[in-house]
Amino acid sequence: MPHFIHRFPVNWVDTDGLAVVHFSNYLRYFEKTEEEFYRSAGGESSLMRERGIAFPRVEVKCTYTYPCRYGDIVQTEIWLDRLTDRSVRINFIVKNVSEDRVSAEGYAVLVCVETAGWKAAVIPDEVREIFEKLR
Amino acid sequence: MPHFIHRFPVNWVDTDGLAVVHFSNYLRYFEKTEEEFYRSAGGESSLMRERGIAFPRVEVKCTYTYPCRYGDIVQTEIWLDRLTDRSVRINFIVKNVSEDRVSAEGYAVLVCVETAGWKAAVIPDEVREIFEKLR
Amino acid sequence: MPHFIHRFPVNWVDTDGLAVVHFSNYLRYFEKTEEEFYRSAGGESSLMRERGIAFPRVEVKCTYTYPCRYGDIVQTEIWLDRLTDRSVRINFIVKNVSEDRVSAEGYAVLVCVETAGWKAAVIPDEVREIFEKLR
Amino acid sequence: MPHFIHRFPVNWVDTDGLAVVHFSNYLRYFEKTEEEFYRSAGGESSLMRERGIAFPRVEVKCTYTYPCRYGDIVQTEIWLDRLTDRSVRINFIVKNVSEDRVSAEGYAVLVCVETAGWKAAVIPDEVREIFEKLR
Numbered sequence: 001m002p003h004f005i006h007r008f009p010v011n012w013v014d015t016d017g018l019a020v021v022h023f024s025n026y027l028r029y030f031e032k033t034e035e036e037f038y039r040s041a042g043g044e045s046s047l048m049r050e051r052g053i054a055f056p057r058v059e060v061k062c063t064y065t066y067p068c069r070y071g072d073i074v075q076t077e078i079w080l081d082r083l084t085d086r087s088v089r090i091n092f093i094v095k096n097v098s099e100d101r102v103s104a105e106g107y108a109v110l111v112c113v114e115t116a117g118w119k120a121a122v123i124p125d126e127v128r129e130i131f132e133k134l135r
Numbered sequence: 136m137p138h139f140i141h142r143f144p145v146n147w148v149d150t151d152g153l154a155v156v157h158f159s160n161y162l163r164y165f166e167k168t169e170e171e172f173y174r175s176a177g178g179e180s181s182l183m184r185e186r187g188i189a190f191p192r193v194e195v196k197c198t199y200t201y202p203c204r205y206g207d208i209v210q211t212e213i214w215l216d217r218l219t220d221r222s223v224r225i226n227f228i229v230k231n232v233s234e235d236r237v238s239a240e241g242y243a244v245l246v247c248v249e250t251a252g253w254k255a256a257v258i259p260d261e262v263r264e265i266f267e268k269l270r
Numbered sequence: 271m272p273h274f275i276h277r278f279p280v281n282w283v284d285t286d287g288l289a290v291v292h293f294s295n296y297l298r299y300f301e302k303t304e305e306e307f308y309r310s311a312g313g314e315s316s317l318m319r320e321r322g323i324a325f326p327r328v329e330v331k332c333t334y335t336y337p338c339r340y341g342d343i344v345q346t347e348i349w350l351d352r353l354t355d356r357s358v359r360i361n362f363i364v365k366n367v368s369e370d371r372v373s374a375e376g377y378a379v380l381v382c383v384e385t386a387g388w389k390a391a392v393i394p395d396e397v398r399e400i401f402e403k404l405r
Numbered sequence: 406m407p408h409f410i411h412r413f414p415v416n417w418v419d420t421d422g423l424a425v426v427h428f429s430n431y432l433r434y435f436e437k438t439e440e441e442f443y444r445s446a447g448g449e450s451s452l453m454r455e456r457g458i459a460f461p462r463v464e465v466k467c468t469y470t471y472p473c474r475y476g477d478i479v480q481t482e483i484w485l486d487r488l489t490d491r492s493v494r495i496n497f498i499v500k501n502v503s504e505d506r507v508s509a510e511g512y513a514v515l516v517c518v519e520t521a522g523w524k525a526a527v528i529p530d531e532v533r534e535i536f537e538k539l540r
Contacts, residue, residue: 009305009306009309011298011301011302011305012151012152012157012301012305013151013157013159013298013301013302015151015152016147016148016150016151016152017147017150017151017152017154017155017204017205018154018459018461018520019152019153019154020152020461022147022148023432023461023462023465024148024429024430024432024433024436025429027428027429027432028281028283028429031281031282031283031429032281032283035279035281035282035341036279039279039341054423056423056425056428056469056472057428057469058468058469058470059466059467059468059469060428060465060466060467061464061465061466061467062464062465062466063463063464064461064462064463064464065463067461067523069152070152071305071309115423118472144440144441144444146433146436146437146440147436147440148433148436148437153324153326153385155326158297158326158327158330159294159295159297159298159301160294162293162294162297163294163416163418166294166416166417166418167416167418170414170416170417170476171414174414174476189288191288191290191293191334191337192293192334193333193334193335194331194332194333194334195293195330195331195332196329196330196331196332197329197330197331198328198329199326199327199328199329200328202326202388206440206444250288253337282421282422282427283421283427283429285421285422286417286418286420286421286422287417287420287421287422287424287425287474287475288424289422289423289424290422292417292418294418339422340422
């Protein structure tokens with residue numbers, strides 16, 4: 001399978017005063033999907049902790065095409081767009097399954113840093129292999 | 136002055152699909168007010184970091200009486216209810232100034248812990264003095 | 271089954287600067303569990319929309335006994351404590367399954383209101399039956 | 406003055422498990438600054454409500470260059486980049502004043518919609534004038 005798919009319902013707290021999901025929460029849905037992927041792929045999170053590295057975002061972009069509302073089922077999909085020695089670019093799409101529409105799409109660029117000192121670092125091979133599974 | 140007062144507008148992101156502030160955000164308003172107080176009282180935050188302690192909540196209660204909406208001006212008030220060797224209870228009230236109504240009130244009990252090990256600790260005198268200013 | 275159980279992992283965005291779940295998010299976990307229950311019980315949400323009613327919280331209480339961290343699996347349990355003509359009290363517990371500890375417990379009191387006018391209302395029988403399933 | 410400036414401290418709840426502001430919150434800081442501007446410029450929010458329009462984002466981009474931590478003072482700046490009949494592009498920058506660094510910059514494209522029906526609409530002149538003040 002070329003990419004990772006996740007499905008969950010919109011929670012009430014995600015909506016704003018227009019009864020639609022707040023724009024910032026699509027980016028949180030994206031991150032949540034990454035987390036689900038790492039978990040399924042063998043725990044990048046514990047690897048990260050052992051090695052003292054993290055993957056902060058240095059760039060995100062998102063376009064919005066259709067709202068999601070409380071109770072709508074959301075399907076998120078992520079896939080690897082580019083992997084270099086020190087960075088990874090992941091694309092994402094959020095679909096409103098209940099309405100059969102694309103809600104949002106975009107990408108994030110993540111870089112590898114040492115958490116002690118917050119310095120750029122080379123992505124360790126073991127973590128690299130995990131990202132490769134997203135292709 | 137017996138307690139600390141803070142004022143700020145309701146942000147859009149704080150509201151939910153009924154166009155009112157989500158119930159969990161009143162508790163965040165309360166914490167935000169504490170932070171403003173600590174800042175004004177001479178920086179409990181840096182004290183905490185130096186000493187390796189933190190004040191996690193062990194109990195919170197909140198009653199809700201009137202909604203706040205986007206753009207409403209909120210006034211929060213906090214005061215010391217009880218201070219022991221190891222814990223502090225702070226009361227709070229959130230007023231909807233724009234509507235001249237009380238929106239929420241409650242309290243939180245905080246305990247002192249050493250962040251290394253997450254163990255209960257005695258509140259240092261310097262921090263104690265800061266809490267005393269809330270009486 | 272006397273109550274409703276839900277399980278999910280802690281997301282990164284739920285944690286705060288001490289790398290533990292922010293206290294306000296346990297209350298969001300509670301609400302999320304309610305939503306999952308309503309969905310499983312036949313859609314209180316659409317019932318609510320049709321009838322123009324909502325269930326704002328008028329009281330919440332939570333005690334905290336053990337932290338949850340990123341990646342920990344959380345199990346939430348909710349059950350009906352009291353049901354009157356106009357209000358319902360639901361209890362909850364959040365367990366840190368990964369650490370085999372109780373993290374938080376508490377309750378919320380919800381009242382029925384007409385969303386037009388935000389006035390107290392009697393809980394409709396159909397919705398009542400849904401709450402009864404939580405006993 | 407060519408653009409609008411806002412200043413506020415980082416709140417604890419904005420930070421994540423690495424003790425830095427979560428990437429999604431820079432976008433919320435941006436929106437919060439817009440709100441402050443609208444308020445200062447004479448209340449786009451009430452105008453919007455009267456006219457039944459809203460300005461959902463259709464595109465956001467953000468690059469991140471330096472973290473903000475709890476207690477850091479943040480300065481946000483926003484300015485008008487482009488104004489058409491139906492959309493507006495606003496740029497923003499988030500500075501970490503305490504560390505004298507640029508933390509994040511980006512933009513958002515907002516379109517005018519009628520809230521009843523969620524249909525694209527022409528920006529009313531009165532609201533247009535408010536956006537012009539951001540030049």
